[in-house]
Amino acid sequence: MKTVHVRGDRLVTVEERDEPQLLTGPGASGLDAIVRVTAACVCGSDLWTYRGFRKPAHDHGMGHEFVGVVEEVGTNVRAVRPGDFVISPFYIADGTCAVCRAGFTAHCLNGGTFGAEIPGEGHANGTQSEMVRIPFADGTLTVVPDGAANDTNLADLLALSDVMGTGHHAAISAGVRPGSTVVVVGDGAVGLCAVIAAKRMGAERIVAMSRHADRQALARDFGATDVVAERGDEAIEIVKDMFDGIGPDIALECVGSVEAMTQSMGSVRPGGDVGFVGVPVTGGDLSVQTMFRTNIGVRGGMGTVRDYMADLLPAVLGGSIQPGRVFDQELPLADAAEGYALMDERRAIKVMLRP
Amino acid sequence: MKTVHVRGDRLVTVEERDEPQLLTGPGASGLDAIVRVTAACVCGSDLWTYRGFRKPAHDHGMGHEFVGVVEEVGTNVRAVRPGDFVISPFYIADGTCAVCRAGFTAHCLNGGTFGAEIPGEGHANGTQSEMVRIPFADGTLTVVPDGAANDTNLADLLALSDVMGTGHHAAISAGVRPGSTVVVVGDGAVGLCAVIAAKRMGAERIVAMSRHADRQALARDFGATDVVAERGDEAIEIVKDMFDGIGPDIALECVGSVEAMTQSMGSVRPGGDVGFVGVPVTGGDLSVQTMFRTNIGVRGGMGTVRDYMADLLPAVLGGSIQPGRVFDQELPLADAAEGYALMDERRAIKVMLRP
Numbered sequence: 001m002k003t004v005h006v007r008g009d010r011l012v013t014v015e016e017r018d019e020p021q022l023l024t025g026p027g028a029s030g031l032d033a034i035v036r037v038t039a040a041c042v043c044g045s046d047l048w049t050y051r052g053f054r055k056p057a058h059d060h061g062m063g064h065e066f067v068g069v070v071e072e073v074g075t076n077v078r079a080v081r082p083g084d085f086v087i088s089p090f091y092i093a094d095g096t097c098a099v100c101r102a103g104f105t106a107h108c109l110n111g112g113t114f115g116a117e118i119p120g121e122g123h124a125n126g127t128q129s130e131m132v133r134i135p136f137a138d139g140t141l142t143v144v145p146d147g148a149a150n151d152t153n154l155a156d157l158l159a160l161s162d163v164m165g166t167g168h169h170a171a172i173s174a175g176v177r178p179g180s181t182v183v184v185v186g187d188g189a190v191g192l193c194a195v196i197a198a199k200r201m202g203a204e205r206i207v208a209m210s211r212h213a214d215r216q217a218l219a220r221d222f223g224a225t226d227v228v229a230e231r232g233d234e235a236i237e238i239v240k241d242m243f244d245g246i247g248p249d250i251a252l253e254c255v256g257s258v259e260a261m262t263q264s265m266g267s268v269r270p271g272g273d274v275g276f277v278g279v280p281v282t283g284g285d286l287s288v289q290t291m292f293r294t295n296i297g298v299r300g301g302m303g304t305v306r307d308y309m310a311d312l313l314p315a316v317l318g319g320s321i322q323p324g325r326v327f328d329q330e331l332p333l334a335d336a337a338e339g340y341a342l343m344d345e346r347r348a349i350k351v352m353l354r355p
Numbered sequence: 356m357k358t359v360h361v362r363g364d365r366l367v368t369v370e371e372r373d374e375p376q377l378l379t380g381p382g383a384s385g386l387d388a389i390v391r392v393t394a395a396c397v398c399g400s401d402l403w404t405y406r407g408f409r410k411p412a413h414d415h416g417m418g419h420e421f422v423g424v425v426e427e428v429g430t431n432v433r434a435v436r437p438g439d440f441v442i443s444p445f446y447i448a449d450g451t452c453a454v455c456r457a458g459f460t461a462h463c464l465n466g467g468t469f470g471a472e473i474p475g476e477g478h479a480n481g482t483q484s485e486m487v488r489i490p491f492a493d494g495t496l497t498v499v500p501d502g503a504a505n506d507t508n509l510a511d512l513l514a515l516s517d518v519m520g521t522g523h524h525a526a527i528s529a530g531v532r533p534g535s536t537v538v539v540v541g542d543g544a545v546g547l548c549a550v551i552a553a554k555r556m557g558a559e560r561i562v563a564m565s566r567h568a569d570r571q572a573l574a575r576d577f578g579a580t581d582v583v584a585e586r587g588d589e590a591i592e593i594v595k596d597m598f599d600g601i602g603p604d605i606a607l608e609c610v611g612s613v614e615a616m617t618q619s620m621g622s623v624r625p626g627g628d629v630g631f632v633g634v635p636v637t638g639g640d641l642s643v644q645t646m647f648r649t650n651i652g653v654r655g656g657m658g659t660v661r662d663y664m665a666d667l668l669p670a671v672l673g674g675s676i677q678p679g680r681v682f683d684q685e686l687p688l689a690d691a692a693e694g695y696a697l698m699d700e701r702r703a704i705k706v707m708l709r710p
Binding site for chain 1: 454458459461464528599600624626628639640642644648650651652653654655657
């Protein structure tokens, strides 16, 4: 089967690998499933590897988002059956450990990320692939009700595997409530989904920071009431001025750079909140003294998107949100290299890959 | 009148100064009040100055907590009258600016701290004094209903000027809710008040970190269900083990040291919250990557204690909380030096000074 790999600076290859198999034999937990990928995608975080900021952590292929159809399940899988159309979050979780029970499946004590070795359960290969083996299928996968997935909502369902849940996580982390005023820093797929989430949670005013006409338009469609194209100190001043000179209640940081975090912290009012979901590849520190002096709270991290499925899947199926609109390009899996280039050069917001 | 000053490393002096006067003449806003101090106190944060970690910022005297009786008010004061028994928070706020309206009076755009020059409004002298001039009397002071203040609840009312509101702020900042599990780092007056706050907000289990028998006992009286005497990594391990090996939902950092913040961040479960109110004199940074990897939120700062008066004053007057029990020493103002020494050497939890 075809799998996608980053083999050097901006070098993407599509390679042939054996199809994954259920773990069998003594000691096998029987908790895994084999899923045929219907659609996968390229993530903004994949670009950090593509650009050489971080090395591929393993040789199991790129990708951690997908939807597909279950082919086969282990002997102890209960909630997932062959033929089910499923959405996978971007991490593996058993759904039963103390951390999962606390609602943070992304930090499952026994799970891990795609490609990582999970003790006793093997690894899941990258999802930019034709087939994926999912350890802990019950805890990880969400089954879409029979017949509810179709060509029209495929992109929306795929968005639930990461970007919609992650944007939602930013809004949840910052505590968006009815009447909140919000600035969204980052106009990638996650930032645009954060606009959807903020709107859905009742934000009264939502400022999208964007300098691209197509993204600005989508942000407005999703519920942004204002668009600001400036960046850095200039942006902070403009946004503060829009809200009594003190800034909005909340900033949603959806980039992962030091600059975006600085802009987010600088934009919100005293006592406001920053929800952050951008993978902080370039690191950065927060000064406790600055936080003390401003009472600005900071909360975020890996979106626990599996935990949000019960809320967001009905919203997608009911048509109240259409996060799939962030996919503006669709390519065959074999053309993955072009998909990475489109996103790297910001010629696409989000690329769907079809095996 | 007598005022208290720090004049060198662990050197406290009581000096004679003129009594403060209402601002008068052209340009005077008429918004100030003169208050005779009934009781003031020494704050843990005063000890940072006493120990030489920071220099006195001004020559207007130490102290920022007190209760007293209004002597005189400016021509435009509306909510406060001569004869009123009032509680002052540890900062000056106009109560009307955009930040005050957002519920963060501690960051009032036009206010400031005791001793600081407030543009157009003069300064408030330190409250370890016989008399204090309060700029923005309406926004700053809270009037205790006529006849409700007495010798029995004096300490409780005094606690509302800082430590009770600050402990409450830690719990509010971390989002304590019914059923929360909480560890309180710091067994000073603020930490002990944080126990009161967590209990009052419905926490199911509260671990007080303390190695002093008297403080442990008070913490238990206030609602702590467990006491842990260890510190650092050892403490983290013990506390994590108490909660399914992953730690409690929430840590309340009530010290202000890097060590206390590190212990707080290390103790809570993935997706938990740290509420911090210790003045971070020794600074410290938080790694965004660590926060991302753990989904632990951090929120806190100067307690906006004025904003909590409407909630906490009735609780004190109704007898449901007794934060005044943190005062275990009472001294004449003239003996302020002994009061500082008692707290510095941890021979007292909290010292009340009576002019």
